[in-house]
Amino acid sequence: MKVVVVGKGGREHALAQKLKESSLVSELWVCPGNPGMRVAGLQCASAESPAEIETFCLQNQVSLVVVGPEAAILSDLKQRLEAQGISCFAPSAKVAELESSKLFCKGVLQESQVPTAACHVGYSEKEAMTYLEQHDFQKPIVIKADGLAQGKGVWVCESLEKSQEAVRVLGSQYGYPLLLEECLIGKELSAFALCDGKDFVLLGTACDYKRITPDPFSANTGGMGAYSPCDFITKEDESTIHQIFAKTLACLHAKNLPYQGFLFAGLMKTNQGLYVLEYNVRMGDPETQALLPRLKxxxxxxxxxxxxxxxxxxxxxxxxxxxxxxxxxxxxYPQGPLNTGHPVAIEPKVRHQLYYAGVSEMQNTLVNSGGRVLGITALAASREEARELAYQDIQKVSFKGMYVREDIGL
Structure with a gap:
């Protein structure tokens, strides 16, 4: 079987590496991939748009396409490929509204009777402001833009003044409706399922580190590291996670929106149990790089x-x-401007799995070209040992201006 993985980041490197291990896979390409993946022994093809990927798959008799990033999922790629008889493992653009519309997602969660934060919808500035004036602010309130906002569409507000500012800013930047949610207090984790439209298998759990530094108020990033599995959940929590996915998929199936693809639940463990914060219609990055090396x-x-x-x-x-x-x-990273274009030196003694992301090639040398440049995953009997091994290896990587958080896995 010939396979294409769509994307060019660390998540896609991890997906391609794991798929390549299969005896079912005779040939594999990453479209477009990156030069680091080529150094790691993967084939990359320059196809990036849906039309280019469709043409490449037809020319190379590809029978399965696995999609990484949400932009490709929200495009017409799946429709194009399936019209040509090529299997595309990704949700349809319509059901992908689970990620692209928080209002749609909240409706599905409520219909599924899955635990989620209480929510009021503001369809106008006036409606949102009226609701805020009735909130006592004994607990913060979370204000969310409905659509995709590159991680900038959520404000946690501890005062009426801050929440009113959030409504004005989010309303002007992203429009209405806005979601005004109760603020849940607890520990966050991610759970991942592989779905066929009705049934699913759980791939596992992970915890990631979103802030650029250990300061919880520092800038938000795509993710500075992760570990797997999540170690603060119980057997009862694991059963709840299974029920959350089962109820959600059943609700979508009943709406004639069968969900096929990876489904990523962002969860909060509170004193009252597990709540769903959000769904993403793809694997997480960097959680994928922590999770997939553990798959047997x-x-x-x-x-x-x-x-x-x-x-x-x-x-x-x-x-x-x-x-x-x-x-x-x-x-x-993450605010910019980025200091890029510098050679990436990697000692040959790196022992663990290295995944490339924001790298390019300049005069036959790998250089950093993006925010998140690469990552290293280590496996061990304990988190402490895995952490030590990962940091030993990341010290064998260098480029000008390189920054690593020192507390991943603590």
């Missing part, structure tokens, strides 16, 4: 089983080890 099951086989709607009673086996993934970023 053949990922390609699971995906083929999903696209043929035969996942019922399947399970995903995982290794008992814990993983820690540490990300190296360019100076200036």
């Amino acid at each position: 099951s053949d990922l390609a086989k699971l995906i083929v089983t999903a696209v043929t709607h035969e996942l019922k009673n399947q399970v995903c086996e995982v290794k008992p080890e814990t993983s820690v993934h540490v990300v190296a970023v360019s100076e200036g």
Whole structure:
């Protein structure tokens, strides 16, 4: 079977590396990939737009396409490929509103009777402001833009003045409606499922580090590192996670919106139990780089089983080890300007899995070209040991202005 992975970041490197391990896969390309992936032994093709990927797949007799980033999921790529008889493992653009519309997602969560934060919808500035004036602010209130906002569409507000500012800013930048939610207090984690439209298998859990520094008020990033599995959930929590996915998929199926693809639940463990904060219609980055090295099951086989709607009673086996993934970023990330174009030196003694993201090639040399440049994942019997191994290896990587958080996995 010939396979294409769509995307060019660390998540797609991890997906491609894991799929390549399968005996089912005879040839694999990443479209467009990056020069670091080529150094790591993967084939990359310059196709990036839906039309270019469609043409490449037809020319190379590709039978399965696995989509990484949300932009490609929201495009017409799946429609194009399936019209040509090529399996595309990704949700439809319509059901992908689970991520692109917080209002749609909240409606599905409420219909599914899945625990989620209480919410009021403001369809205008006046309506939102009227609601805020009735809030006592004994607890903060969370104000969210409905659509995709590149991580800038959520404000946590502890006062009426701050919340009114949030409404004005978010309303002017992203429009209405706005969601005004109760603020849940607890620990965040991510859970991942591989879905066939009705049934699913759980791939596992992870915890990521979103801030650029350990300061909880520092700038938000795409993710500075992660570990897997999440170690503060109980067997009862694991059962709840299973029920959350089962109820959500059943609700979508009943709406004639079967969900096929990876589904990523952002969860909060509170004193009252697990709540769903949001869904993403893809694997997380960097959680994928922590999670996939732990899989014992053949990922390609699971995906083929999903696209043929035969996942019922399947399970995903995982290794008992814990993983820690540490990300190296360019100076200036995340606000910019980025200090890029510098050679990336990697000692040959790197022992663990290295995943490339924001790199380019200049005069036959890898240089940093994006915010998140690369990451290293180590597996070990304990999180402490995996963390030590990952940091030992990341110290063998260098480029001018390189920055790494020192507390991943603590």
